[in-house]
Amino acid sequence: MDALEAMATFVRVVERGSFSAVARELGVTQPTISKQIGLLEKRLGGRLFARSTRQLFLTDEGQRYYEHCRQILNAVDSAEQSFKTGQEQVAGTLRIASSGSFGRVQIAPRLHGFLQRCPDVTIDLQLSDENVDIVSEGIDVAIRIGELKDSSLIARQIGLTRRGVFVAPAYLEQHGLPLIPADLAAHNCLVFSQLAQFDQWRFARDGQWQAVQVKGNVRSNNSESIRQLVLSGAGLSLSPSWLFREDLQAGRVKAVLEDYATATLPIHAVFAPDRRQSARVRAFVEYLGEGFAQDADIANTR
Incomplete structure (x- = not known):
């Protein structure tokens, strides 16, 4: 198994939360995934996961490695797509976080239109009224309502809640x-x-x-x-x-x-400062902004 393949397997295990789920995705056995992660840990010289009987937890070193792996894999994907098309393709998995109600009412109904515009994108929509840590959760873009508390994040206002x-x-x-x-x-x-x-x-x-x-x-x-x-x-x-x-x-x-x-309460698209804004993120934020501008309840004008 080469380095990129190992990174990709590791990232999927983190995002799915289990070896068996990734094994089913890849059509292999659970012990095969466990062996691959074990070999990766041996090569790195440390533990990536703190295992329990019910759940996987990243070690501090594993969390840092996960963030680096995501950035590397995104960069590789973009480089390949750019080479093939002459420009960065709007493709790949887009992880979005939002509050439950806003996601249900204002984001989920718009996803079909976005996917028709960008058919090579797949969506992972995470809904919670708690503000998730977008870095540790691997979120590409979070939609947040109200004044932002974390000044370390990059934000773009795309609407106003009346x-x-x-x-x-x-x-x-x-x-x-x-x-x-x-x-x-x-x-x-x-x-x-x-x-x-x-x-x-x-x-x-x-x-x-x-x-x-x-x-x-x-x-x-x-x-x-x-x-x-x-x-x-x-x-x-x-x-x-x-x-x-x-x-x-x-x-x-x-x-x-x-x-x-x-x-009114501002609506922001929020990004981690060290996470590259891919073409799919930029396309999604632009699409939301266009849609919000047509909705009197959330248009970005007073």
Whole structure:
């Protein structure tokens, strides 16, 4: 087994999380993959994995080696495609990370169109409301909403999330309609805990901003859970407009306090600083930006 083949096998084991999964992909036995990794470790002079009965864990050395392997394999792939076509081909696996709800509503529906434009790309879409470590997880591009906390990452703003206060008709029938932001103090406000100052909702009218301290009996780090609670009549939520768009159209929720503006949240495409932006990454970000520009709820204009 040559060095590049060994690297490719190692990377697939890391990304699939097991020797047996990679063995099935390659049509070989699990002991064959184990032997290949063992030979690679012998050549390197150290352990790549800390093995347990249920899961594989990378050692610190293995993590560093994994990052180098991904960069080398991407470079080899690009060089080969460039030689064949005269330019870098938009091809290969694209690993994308996003929050669960935004991925479901705004990214997944757009993937078919992107794949029609770039048929040689395959997608690995990872959805989680926790911000994953894009370096250790091998993510090519992450789509994140809100102000970025990690200044070491490279980011490109591709949209803005507009928000509103949404509530089910059943809740309004029982508790009444808030007419001004201060009325929210008497209501059950369901909050998304992933945002900074999640229990302060900010509103503006005639250019004057005010912050309202809200309280309620549920907070969650998952926006889809907040949506389901609102639909059930549990309370009100300051949420992205795109999250409730279909519910608004169907009459399952109403928007309140529409005379007041709320703060928008930037949408960024985020990359690791030491990870080369391949043609497929650039093509995907451009495609998303084009699509977002046509959507009033997330267009990159105020």
